[in-house]
Amino acid sequence: MIVTHWGVYHAEMRDGRPARLVPVADDPAPSPIADGMLDALHSPARILRPAVRRSFLTGQAGAGRGAEPFVELPWDEALDLAAGHLRRIRDEHGNQAIFGGSYGWSSAGRFHHAQSQVHRFLNMMGGYTRSVQNYSFAAADVILPHVTGDSRGVAKGHTLLRDIAQHTELLIAFGGLPAKNAQVSAGGILRHILPGSVAAAERNGARMVNISPIRDDIEGRHDVDWIPIRPNTDVALMLGLAHVLASEGLHDRAFLDSHATGYDRFEDYLLGRADGTPKTPEWAAAICGVPADSIRDLARAMPRHRTMIAMAWSLQRADHGEQPYWMAITLAAMLGQIGLPGGGYGFGYASVGGIGAPAAAVAWPSLPQGRNPVQEFIPVARIADMLLGPGERYDYNGQSRVYPDIRAVYWAGGNPFHHHQDLNRLRRAWQKPDLVIVHDSWWNPVARHADIVFPVTTALERNDIACSSRDTFIAPSHKLAEPAGETRPDYEIFAALAKRLGCWQEFTEGRDEEAWLRHLYDLACEQAVGSGVNMPDFETFWQEGLRDLPEAAQQPPLFAAYRADPAANALRTPSGRIEIHSAVIEKFGYADCPGHPAWLEPLEWLGSEKTRDYPLHLLSNQPKTRLHSQYDVGSHSRASKIKGREPMRMHPDDAAARGIREGDLVRVFNGRGACLAGVTLSDALMPGVVQLSTGAWFDPDDPAAAMPLEKHGNPNVLTRDAGTSRLAQGPSANSCLVEVEPFRQAPPAVTAFTPPELAPAGPGSAPSLTQKT
């Protein structure tokens, strides 16, 4: 049995090797993403031995990262080299000069979770500069505590999907409910319940409205109403809806009086008393492209029905991404259904699997990470700003902060050359530190941009225990194959480094893998017993596999308790209520995030003058055939490519206007970069919008060039690297204009899956550690 972020599978073994991964019977809608895992195990792109960038060995720092051959070294030499550099940097510059944010999803499994491992290791060696928030919902995570006291309704605390199926009459889904995204859940998922829940809601007569630039954001359901909307203009649409409610007296004044604060200040803006511009449906229509009559009809339907406002996480990964969430909560407060079964709002219902699924009665332990004595941090998506501008000031959630001076970057379990925006800028920033160490299993772009690369086993090559806060199971994840080449688990690599740095005992606590698994299982059992759940002994658990667990007893709708008694269950906001106007945010004085939700024009959108040069809005959404960049090298992801490139969907009219046909190779470009993609035509997209999912391994035609042609279809060479606002500083990937043209030259070969040039290991090839780098 193996647990992955996309499901739980049994292995069919042949000749002692896994031949096929079969989803467990409990899963009503298994994901095919696992299909590409087994062939990737022995792909030529596997990293089999420790390797060091060639000119790093001869003492040259940054310049050349990502554009050089590597030299393979024996483990001991590579470990000595890494430990020596870490020690030197720590002694000369202090622990805060080590950036260990190491953002990324890693693999499922509690023990071998790479982030937990790297953070634990860096803590034991004295700490590191960390990162806060995530690429998924940073803007939400920072604004919501100001509005509702915490971030409930984003990653947890949702009204359950089964309550929606039972009670919701009108389901308004901004960004749809794409089943493709609910395939995955961090830490593993046993039951994919989203498709069944959507079907059940429909059977119960719920009307579903998909407000999105893409029709099939509610997959397979053609009977839903589709309201195409220009990307990044949802706030204007919601203001139009709110205007109808307010001007026709359809809003719930009593709820606003008892449970919210600041509505009047907002209404001054809404009705135009504050700025002379009433946010009428006509005003909204001119911005978002939704006809005024449709806005009026939808607004009038909302208070007549039990209405759930669902919104994907994608909407807040955009310029001013805080606003759509604040506005959605405001709209829900105006409807007065927050806290009722099937009413109110919820974010990210389909963004990952398990949102709105019942939680287990047991809270699980994770690998303890120790304490980080270093206080320094950055908002996660500000990494390039930090590397390019040490000592520079920036704003964040009311603080004026200074970027630290980073000398070493340590990454295990994430791929910044997948996840970060404006990769050409990141490549410049990435040349700055003295040292970059990466652990990965494949020669993907982050490994190629390292100085020292440690090859790690995949989840299929080691034992682990998996459980998730969004599902009701615990399962062993069994080792199915022997480690490829000389690969080792992250844990062993960190233990070996810890030995060299004098913190082996603290890091390992004297345990090997098996002892840790037993220890974590014991902790799990303690928690389970406390919750009245019986667990078998470790041997039985290990052999029997999957354990299904009882659901937590009370799982009321989001804010049900607050609705019932707003005084006793006051929110942790200054007023104790939902803050439609926030005096705290207003006092920050950020023009890009004022004191109440507002329409703020994004820097790049279909209504901007920039469309003269770049007339198409690029949505780089999540890929259907993989998790981010993981297993892009595997057969399942590769089967989706067109002429070897990532498929880009385009409306037939946009294609025809440019002489582009189905299956053509195109060049997608703007002022930040250019990539190739393979076109597939679809009228599921609104005209003016193109969709190129993330995750194709970055593959420049000339790795030494400042702005190379990316050959494989990585949209992050095009996206803009700027914070959502001074408030949250979240990533804003979804605000991006591009132009597309046919690519008529001989297509350059895709080399993303070809390892870099490797020189063999030779004894004594490591330089002396006193040598300056």
Ligand SMILES: Nc1nc2c(c(=O)[nH]1)N[C@H]1C(S)=C(S)[C@@H](COP(=O)(O)OP(=O)(O)OC[C@H]3O[C@@H](n4cnc5c(=O)[nH]c(N)nc54)[C@H](O)[C@@H]3O)O[C@H]1N2
């Ligand atoms: N344009 C655009 N960009 C985006 C987004 C978008 O919508 N648009 N979405 C953003 C979001 S929400 C996210 S969460 C990020 C995701 O970004 P990441 O989480 O960084 O992406 P992954 O491809 O999952 O990277 C995980 C890496 O860890 C490696 N790995 C897996 N298991 C292990 C292990 O056990 N040990 C070690 N050492 N390595 C392991 C994998 O091989 C892979 O290289 O991307 C962000 N980027």
Ligand SMILES: Nc1nc2c(c(=O)[nH]1)N[C@H]1C(S)=C(S)[C@@H](COP(=O)(O)OP(=O)(O)OC[C@H]3O[C@@H](n4cnc5c(=O)[nH]c(N)nc54)[C@H](O)[C@@H]3O)O[C@H]1N2
């Ligand atoms: N298969 C698969 N599933 C995944 C992932 C993956 O890599 N692969 N990644 C996971 C991760 S880490 C995360 S954080 C979640 C992210 O989950 P989401 O953020 O919800 O995912 P996206 O696919 O970026 O966006 C969903 C849809 O929102 C729509 N959309 C984009 N911009 C706008 C807009 O301005 N207005 C409106 N109304 N709609 C818009 C797009 O049409 C898009 O298809 O997905 C998770 N699920």
Ligand SMILES: [Mo]
């Ligand atoms: Mo994410």
